[in-house]
Amino acid sequence: MSATSAESPWRLYICRACGLIYDEAEGDPDSGLAPGTRFEDIPDDWECPLCGVTKADFEPFERPDVSAVDMGPVMVAREPGILVVGAGLAGWGIVEAIRELDTETPITLVTACRGDRYHKPELSVALSRGQTPDQLVRETGAEAARRLGVRLMAETFVVGVSAERHQLRTTRGTFSYTRLVLAQGARPALPDSLPAALCWRVNDLAGWSGLQAKLAEGPQRVVLVGAGMVGCELAEDLARAGHRVTLLGRRAYPLASLLPEAASERLLHSLEGLGVTYRGDVDVTRVEADAMGERQLHLADGDVLTADHVVAATGLATDGRLARLAGLDFERGILVDPETLQTSQPDVYALGDCVSFGGVPCRFIEPLPAQARAIAQVMLGHDAAPYRHQTPVIRLKTRSLPIEMHGMPDRYASWQVEHDDDDSLVMSQVRDGRRLVRLTVGDAPRKRVA
Amino acid sequence: MNSVAAPLLSSAWNDDAQVLGEVRQVAREQLAPAASRIDQGYYPLDIMARLGEAGAFAAHLDKHGTRFDLALGSMHEISRRCGSTGFMTWCHDVCGLYMEQSGNPALLARLDDHAAGKTFGGTALSNPMKAMTGIEAMALKAVPVANGGYRVSGTLPWVSHIQRGHYCGLIAAVDKADGSRSHEVMFLLDLDERVRLGKCPEFSGMEGTSTWSIHLDDYHVTPEQIIADPVRPFIQRIRGAFVMLQAGMATGVTQGAIDSIHEVEPSLGHVNQYLHHRPDELQAELDELQDRVLTLAQTPYETDKAFLIDVMDARAQGAELALKATQSALLHQGARGYLMSAAPQRRIREAHFVAIVTPAIKHLRWEMAKLMKEEMPS
Numbered sequence: 001m002s003a004t005s006a007e008s009p010w011r012l013y014i015c016r017a018c019g020l021i022y023d024e025a026e027g028d029p030d031s032g033l034a035p036g037t038r039f040e041d042i043p044d045d046w047e048c049p050l051c052g053v054t055k056a057d058f059e060p061f062e063r064p065d066v067s068a069v070d071m072g073p074v075m076v077a078r079e080p081g082i083l084v085v086g087a088g089l090a091g092w093g094i095v096e097a098i099r100e101l102d103t104e105t106p107i108t109l110v111t112a113c114r115g116d117r118y119h120k121p122e123l124s125v126a127l128s129r130g131q132t133p134d135q136l137v138r139e140t141g142a143e144a145a146r147r148l149g150v151r152l153m154a155e156t157f158v159v160g161v162s163a164e165r166h167q168l169r170t171t172r173g174t175f176s177y178t179r180l181v182l183a184q185g186a187r188p189a190l191p192d193s194l195p196a197a198l199c200w201r202v203n204d205l206a207g208w209s210g211l212q213a214k215l216a217e218g219p220q221r222v223v224l225v226g227a228g229m230v231g232c233e234l235a236e237d238l239a240r241a242g243h244r245v246t247l248l249g250r251r252a253y254p255l256a257s258l259l260p261e262a263a264s265e266r267l268l269h270s271l272e273g274l275g276v277t278y279r280g281d282v283d284v285t286r287v288e289a290d291a292m293g294e295r296q297l298h299l300a301d302g303d304v305l306t307a308d309h310v311v312a313a314t315g316l317a318t319d320g321r322l323a324r325l326a327g328l329d330f331e332r333g334i335l336v337d338p339e340t341l342q343t344s345q346p347d348v349y350a351l352g353d354c355v356s357f358g359g360v361p362c363r364f365i366e367p368l369p370a371q372a373r374a375i376a377q378v379m380l381g382h383d384a385a386p387y388r389h390q391t392p393v394i395r396l397k398t399r400s401l402p403i404e405m406h407g408m409p410d411r412y413a414s415w416q417v418e419h420d421d422d423d424s425l426v427m428s429q430v431r432d433g434r435r436l437v438r439l440t441v442g443d444a445p446r447k448r449v450a
Numbered sequence: 451m452n453s454v455a456a457p458l459l460s461s462a463w464n465d466d467a468q469v470l471g472e473v474r475q476v477a478r479e480q481l482a483p484a485a486s487r488i489d490q491g492y493y494p495l496d497i498m499a500r501l502g503e504a505g506a507f508a509a510h511l512d513k514h515g516t517r518f519d520l521a522l523g524s525m526h527e528i529s530r531r532c533g534s535t536g537f538m539t540w541c542h543d544v545c546g547l548y549m550e551q552s553g554n555p556a557l558l559a560r561l562d563d564h565a566a567g568k569t570f571g572g573t574a575l576s577n578p579m580k581a582m583t584g585i586e587a588m589a590l591k592a593v594p595v596a597n598g599g600y601r602v603s604g605t606l607p608w609v610s611h612i613q614r615g616h617y618c619g620l621i622a623a624v625d626k627a628d629g630s631r632s633h634e635v636m637f638l639l640d641l642d643e644r645v646r647l648g649k650c651p652e653f654s655g656m657e658g659t660s661t662w663s664i665h666l667d668d669y670h671v672t673p674e675q676i677i678a679d680p681v682r683p684f685i686q687r688i689r690g691a692f693v694m695l696q697a698g699m700a701t702g703v704t705q706g707a708i709d710s711i712h713e714v715e716p717s718l719g720h721v722n723q724y725l726h727h728r729p730d731e732l733q734a735e736l737d738e739l740q741d742r743v744l745t746l747a748q749t750p751y752e753t754d755k756a757f758l759i760d761v762m763d764a765r766a767q768g769a770e771l772a773l774k775a776t777q778s779a780l781l782h783q784g785a786r787g788y789l790m791s792a793a794p795q796r797r798i799r800e801a802h803f804v805a806i807v808t809p810a811i812k813h814l815r816w817e818m819a820k821l822m823k824e825e826m827p828s
Contacts, residue, residue, distance in 0.1 A: 012716075019717055019786045030483070051789065063716050112822065157822040160763040165735055169763055171819040174770055187824070196825040210826050309827075321756060 013039050014061035020050040021061060080176040081106025082379065083168055085158055085322070086183035087115040087141060088204070090352025093368045094181050097376035099148050105380070108151045108177075110170055113206060115141020115154040121365060123208045124233035124397045128240035133209040158184075163326040163345040179379050182334060182343070182350040186316035186363060191284075194225060198287050198295060199312040202234060211311065219243050220308040223297055225284055227254035231313035232267065233397045238311075239274040240399075246305060247271065248297075252280040258394075260415040260427055263403070263441045270401035316363060318354045331359040339386035340378045341371055349375045357389055366392035404444075407437035415439075463505035466520050472504035473524045477531040485532040486791050488658035489799075493613070494535055495570065498542070501528065501535075502567010507542050510695065510750070511550050511565060518691065518747035522698040526740075529702025530709070533800025534656040536699045537807070538572070541611040541618075543695055545571040548619040548677050549638065551688055556674035557638060571618055571638070572611035574664065575692075576808035578621035578634065582685065583817055590666065592622035592635050600624070600635055600671045608650050610659040616641050620664075621681055633680040637671045644669055655799030690761045691750040693809060697743045700768025700804050703797055704736050707772070707779035710794050714783050727778035732771070739767055759818055766814040772801035 010025035027033040028049055033042060039058070046055050082098060084091050087109055095107055109115065117139045126136060145152035153172055160169035161180070168175045188201040200211040215222075219242045224231050227249030235247040235254075247254060253264030254271065268278055283300035287310055290296060297305040318333040329335040329344040333356025336342060341349050351371040353363045370387055377384035396403035409415075409429055413436065419426035424442035428435050463469055480497045481488075488494050501507065506528065508514040510521035521543055529536025546564050549557040549571075563569040581588040590604035602622045612618050621636045639645065641664075648663035678684030711729040715722065722728075743764050749757065780787045780794040787794030805811050 014717060019714065019784075021717060050786070050791070061717070155819075157819050159759055159818050159822070160767065162735075162738060164738065167735075169767055171815040171822070174767070198827055200827055201824075207824070207826060321759075 010036075011039060012061040012063070013058040015048045015051065015053060016057050016059060020048055022058060079106075079178055080166075081108065082179045082181065083107075083175055083177035084109045084181045084183060085111070085168070086185055086352070086354075087111035087113060087117075087152075087154075088183065088185050088352065089120055089365060090183035090185065090354075090368050090372070091181075092117055092144060093372040094183060094351060094375055095144075095148055095150055097369070097372035098380065101376055101380050101382060103149065106151070107149070108153060108175060109145065110153040110156050110158060110168065110175070111141075112155065112157050113204060115145070115152050116205065117141070117144050118205050120204070121397065123202055123205070124230065125237050125399075126208070127212060127215060128237045130241075131212075133205060133212065136205060136208075158322060161322055161326040163328070163348055166347065178347065180348045181375060181379075182322065182348065182354055183352050184319065184322060184354045186318045186333075186353040186361070188312060189315050189317040190312055191314060193284050193286050194310070194312045194314065195287060198289055199225070199310045201312050202230065203316065211309065214309060215241065215243060221306070222246070222309045222311060223248060223295070223305055223307040224311045224313055225297075226313035226315065227251070227278070227280075228257065228313060228315065229255065229394070229396060232271065234311060234313060235271055235276045236274055236398050236400060239271070239276045245275070246277045246279060246307070248282050248284065248299075249278065249280045250283065254278060254280075255396075258405070258409065259403070259439070259441075260409075262415075262417070262420075263425060263427065263439060266425060266441050267398070267401060267403065270398065274400060316353065318356070318361065330356075332356050333359075333361040335359070338389050339374070340384075341375050341387060342378070349379065351375060362389070362392070364392040364394070401442055402440075404440045405437060406439075407435070409437045409439075463508055463514060466509075466517065466523075469505035469509065469520060470523050470527065473501060473506045474527045476500045476504055476506075477527045481528060481535055482531040485534075485793065486796060488532055488534045489655050489796050491657040493658050493660040494532075498535065498538065498570070499567045501539070502565070506539060507546060507567055508565040510543055510691070511546055511561070513550060513561065514565065516750065518694065518750045519744050521695065522701075522743060522747055525695065525698025526702040526705065529699045529800075530706040531702075533699065533703045533706075533797060533803065534659050536702050536800075537656065537803065538611040538659055540695055540699055541572040542567075542570065544573050544575075544692055545617070545619055545638075547688060547691060548573070548636070551684070552638075552677040554674070554676055557677065570611065570616045572609060572616065573619045574606050574609040574639070575619060575621060577606060578681075579685075579692075579808055580813065581623075582634075582682070583813075583820070585813060585816070588621070588623040588634070590620065590622035592624045592671070594624065595670065598673045599676070600637075601668045602637075602666050602671055603668055604666055606664045608661045609664050610661040612641055612647070612662060612664075613660050614641055614643075614647065618664075619677060634682065635671075635679045636677040636681040636684060637675040638677055639664070639666075639669070639671075640675070655796065656803055686753055687751055690746075690752055690758055693758075693765050693814075694743065694746055694750060694761045696804075696807075697739075697765050697768045700765070700772045701736060701740055701743070703772045703800050703804055704732065704768070704775040706793065707775035707797050707801075708732050708736065710779040710787065710797070711782040714786070718782065718784070722782050725778065725781050727774055729782075732775045732778065735771055736775075739764060739771060743768075755821055759821055762809070762814045762818050765809070766811050766818075769801075769805040769811050769814075772804045776801040 013022040027035040027037045116137045118136045141152050141154050157171045166177050188203050202208045221244045222238050223246045224235050225248050227247050232254050235245050238245045253268050256264045284297050285300050286298045288296045295307045295310045320330050323330040323334050334350040334354050336350050336355045338357050341351050343350050374387035391408045394405040413429040415427045417427050427439045429437045506524040509517040525539045528539050549561050577589045580586045589606050592600040592602045617638050617640045620639045621634050623634050624632045626632045646665040650661050708729050776797040783794045
């Protein structure tokens with residue numbers, strides 16, 4: 001502090017008892033000292049407004065030089081570790097990939113479910129195998145957490161996130177993270193016509209378990225809404241388990257959004273051979289429960305179907321809430337860098353069903369280990385071979401008619417038949433001499449020859 | 451300081467900056483010096499009347515432009531100086547909201563005096579809010595009477611910002627003849643001689659909030675007092691606004707704590723640098739939270755599930771932040787902040803109150819978990 005004019009600068013005095021600072025510039029208007037009252041002009045009976053000692057207990061005060069050690073941005077001073085959201089195959093996959101490289105880094109796994117480990121594709125075939133939820137669990141969440149040295153926050157919902165502050169808010173408290181990995185999955189997308197309280201969804205063990213418990217009571221009438229991959233797989237599984245199954249699709253044939261008509265037709269005959277009734281070109285307008293608990297499905301054509309259970313297989317969607325709160329770019333899924341799986345925010349990664357590559361989600365099991373490895377390597381600073389996204393091979397778990405597809409079909413390209421007999425159908429799409437897709441329906445011809 | 455500004459006309463409340471400036475001034479000049487006294491038991495109706503004149507209790511009302519941002523801003527400035535008065539501001543604000551949203555002409559006729567702080571009223575919805583989400587049982591029972599209205603009996607343990615001559619919003623359960631629940635009714639209870647007010651045990655702080663137990667024995671509620679009948683659709687509609695307004699208490703107490711840290715920075719900064727939760731870090735989190743709350747304040751009557759979760763998340767974060775910031779402020783001030791007259795120790799108790807008043811952190815988490823759980827057929 002230095003004088004800039006003839007007038008001496010305002011001085012500070014500190015109370016030795018309580019640390020209150022008397023600033024001549026501000027005075028102490030509450031006890032009648034106008035701003036600008038010099039210390040020497042203060043009456044001797046004036047008291048410290050805070051603790052009541054007198055003027056004699058004040059001494060001149062110089063502001064100390066406050067130069068703290070620069071620790072960089074305020075939030076990264078501590079290392080809370082890696083936080084993973086979701087305990088499906090993707091969530092546990094990233095935990096294992098990290099632990100393969102590093103056994104020390106603290107990991108916290110936050111999940112809305114119990115965290116038990118199971119192989120999700122088995123949910124499509126487990127009813128006809130007579131399995132129970134216990135049999136599907138390969139390792140409980142608590143066991144896996146102990147084995148992998150992870151803090152597991154089970155049945156915990158993520159309610160908010162601040163990417164800036166590196167904070168995740170949950171229904172069991174707020175957690176800081178050094179790095180965040182989102183493996184939240186995708187949720188069944190239910191149209192308004194299918195109320196959640198009346199329609200089962202088989203997208204996780206909890207959902208499957210509820211349906212399984214009901215169906216264990218004996219053969220029942222089940223209507224499956226949606227004839228995509230999951231709908232067709234479940235239709236076969238339910239029929240094999242002895243239930244009377246009606247499969248509803250929006251197109252004339254099942255799985256017609258993916259398969260050419262000749263292949264869809266074979267799938268239809270295969271399902272019918274198992275006792276499944278397929279109704280194509282239908283729209284469900286509403287579902288109601290009657291007094292007896294039976295479900296009434298009202299169709300757009302005026303028809304009403306009665307069932308003991310309704311299962312919705314109407315596709316999946318990534319919940320955008322977390323992405324919105326964290327300011328993550330989002331287009332039908334959390335947009336990630338196709339090589340590092342990093343999101344649009346630093347220190348936030350995502351993998352599995354919740355991500356999208358340039359607006360295209362990829363909800364298959366096959367790419368998960370490679371995605372998990374890539375993220376673990378990038379996060380832990382290892383020299384990483386970048387992730388290379390490829391369209392996974394699609395295998396439909398329809399045992400009576402195996403369907404396998406390599407590549408992703410182009411809706412506008414035409415299909416060519418490569419092989420066609422009673423046992424199998426092989427088709428492909430070719431563009432500019434390059435095969436885009438190869439589709440095998442039924443046992444592959446080669447296999448039968450061998 | 452005891453300068454008293456000239457009484458304001460309600461038209462003066464149209465200017466957001468002016469309202470906020472006046473409220474800030476009253477808070478700084480009248481509330482701050484009284485905060486310790488209020489903490490220990492002084493019920494500051496005189497200062498609240500001044501705040502009412504300044505427009506602190508009106509902005510969120512539809513009649514005054516549904517400016518929840520301004521209502522939150524006022525509550526923030528008040529809570530920054532005195533958490534008890536911040537809490538009573540919330541009580542008063544939601545009471546006004548019940549009166550207005552009731553659409554009941556008899557209650558609307560009383561709204562202007564309420565909004566201006568000429569009359570006072572609180573809220574006794576702690577028990578019913580918990581009861582309606584399944585946390586506890588309803589404390590009050592209502593029986594319909596032939597010529598309209600109800601007879602209400604029961605006891606509520608502690609209701610704040612009330613005294614003889616004031617009023618508050620209440621909910622009572624109406625049962626069918628067979629004892630099963632029919633519905634619930636909400637009404638404005640006038641605290642006249644028919645109501646017995648019981649003294650509460652002493653709390654560890656915020657004693658100036660005039661908190662009493664309410665005992666009703668066949669109290670006759672007339673149609674002029676009805677806020678909502680049945681109450682569930684009404685609560686559904688105001689729930690987000692009810693919880694959101696509390697965020698102003700949390701942000702204000704937090705800001706007050708940060709102020710206290712800055713206050714000692716010149717003299718103690720050289721040692722305070724070794725503490726956790728330094729003021730810049732706290733301020734950054736507070737700013738981010740306030741931005742989010744102000745966005746939510748644009749659509750206070752949204753009932754969408756995602757909105758309610760956002761509101762509860764902000765409210766819970768506010769409580770956690772207030773706990774963290776007030777704790778930090780005391781550590782920063784040291785013995786000086788530990789004096790019984792000092793703000794930091796008082797604010798710690800205020801933050802504890804923010805964290806436990808309904809909906810408490812634990813209620814918010816329970817409710818959010820319930821909302822987020824995927825519904826399946828039973």
